Amino acid sequence: MSTPRYFGLLRLAFDQALATVLAAVGPRHPELRPAHLQLFRFGGIDGSHTAELAAHAGMTKQSMHELVTHLERHGYLVREADPVDPRAKRVRLTAAGRRLEQQIHAAIADLLEDWEARLGSESFDQLWATLQKLTGETVELPDRARIRSAEEIR
Numbered sequence: 001m002s003t004p005r006y007f008g009l010l011r012l013a014f015d016q017a018l019a020t021v022l023a024a025v026g027p028r029h030p031e032l033r034p035a036h037l038q039l040f041r042f043g044g045i046d047g048s049h050t051a052e053l054a055a056h057a058g059m060t061k062q063s064m065h066e067l068v069t070h071l072e073r074h075g076y077l078v079r080e081a082d083p084v085d086p087r088a089k090r091v092r093l094t095a096a097g098r099r100l101e102q103q104i105h106a107a108i109a110d111l112l113e114d115w116e117a118r119l120g121s122e123s124f125d126q127l128w129a130t131l132q133k134l135t136g137e138t139v140e141l142p143d144r145a146r147i148r149s150a151e152e153i154r
Helices: 008-028 034-040 050-057 061-073 095-119 121-135 144-148
Strands: 077-081 089-093
Touching: 008 034, 008 095, 034 050, 034 061, 034 095, 050 061, 050 089, 061 077, 089 095, 095 121, 095 144
Parallel strands: none
Antiparallel strands: 077 089
């Protein structure tokens, strides 16, 4: 007898998607863990404050600080003083961080294309519309070519 999944298919789909993206970029970046992907799921992070990233990811500032520190230690980003608020720091991607961000976005685009191929365009569009209703988000389905383009990331 299997244990019921109370968050069931939604959580399973998310976990599988995260694992797919990590499997695509992980071999080139073995120091990454699934939590690090939280920073990159909202588009460009360059110039953001840690508190902003935490709010977007639904994490505490302390948890986000740990993720940022880890990525900084591995050369993906640096923290620089905010010219407007000298008490604050802004996250800035290094060249390695920009490459990582582009690789993550390409893996996300691949995942979306895979889902569309498996479901068919009509069902995939219905899935996106359903997720919009469930989350209250109105963001349109991103164009996979734009996700992959370096201009979109910067």
